[in-house]
Amino acid sequence: MCQTCGCTITPGNRHLVEAETTLFKGPRRQGPSTTVEVLSNLLSANDREAAHNRAHLDQHGILAINLMSSPGSGKTSLLEATIEALGDSCRIAVIEGDLATENDAARIRAKGVPAIQITTGQACHLDAHMVHGALHQLDLTAIDVLFIENVGNLVCPASFDLGHHLNVTLLSVTEGDDKPAKYPVMFRVADLVLLTKADLLDVLGDDFKVEAAIRHVRELANAAPVLTVSTRRTDGIGAFIDWIRDQRAARKSGAQQRPRIVRDELTAGRGAVAHP
């Protein structure tokens, strides 16, 4: 069964899954009952683990960036180009999330950068627990910037704090300029939107208007910068590299960086304890 959404439960097998629930439906005992106001996040367990991850990263002064997009929009290509562009100026590590294969991690390792592949099986997003496991396989003392390449999916990853600092959402120009309007939650949490494969803009003509994509992002009340990048052109990702340098500088100057995904600072802060 799919561990994430239960999509493999059919009318034919539902009774097996729910049998346990049904068995308990005996007569209820009458007794005192009480109503408790809770007001905690439904993803508190994940958020606590995320805060714990962030505490780890903060201890080591690491800037962690979560890359999200639909499959095939160029996350791994962007990382390859970023590793080359940043060169020796900063030490990079990558956590790769995919349903299957080590392909992406292999591409990153070929650039001389440590990469941990998380294969999620059928799960459609990374969560803080998976990232925690990957962090323990990395030498955190030897990293300045950690990229987490999330599972290609414009829906689920937007809801899960991983303990990172910033969200970068990629939109490749072949996907259409109205993607932000179609996937509002994803584009609303972006701290930076990258319009990738910009070398194809000339071919696409009116099929992708950069201004329209920006307008759709603004209509989500998101003031995040929207940059066009291309890994096929010389200096095609310069604006992204500048953004990373700015974020590192902000981090060094002690700026509080939190992804917009974090809904409740109190809930998240509760789990920020030192690792045993």
Place this chain on the structure above:
Amino acid sequence: MHELAVAQGLVMEAERVAAAHRAALVERIVVRVGALSGVEPELLERAFQIARAGTCARQATLEFEGGDVEITCRSCGSHSVGVAPNRLICGTCGGWQVDVTAGEDLLLVRLELSELDAEAALETRSA
């Protein structure tokens, strides 16, 4: 489609609160799932039927409250309610520089617990 993961998180939270109140059963769960939370109430309801199996929330009903998107305009200050999640535009001046004041919540609001032991019930009432 990550609602099962969210439903499992919900059940874990309910179990934690029930244990803290020494209650054996959760009878009713009220949640607030905002239109901008990325979670579909109908799918969460279905996933909950599976996630609650074998837990103290195995008989619990799940209820939804609120969830509408509300925004306040930074330019003209007016407040708009029930805004479309993909068009967070001020209803008065049409500006996009707005603060979302509701609609992003993914909250466990309250629980109704039963089968409390007498001592625990007293503690809960005085709390």
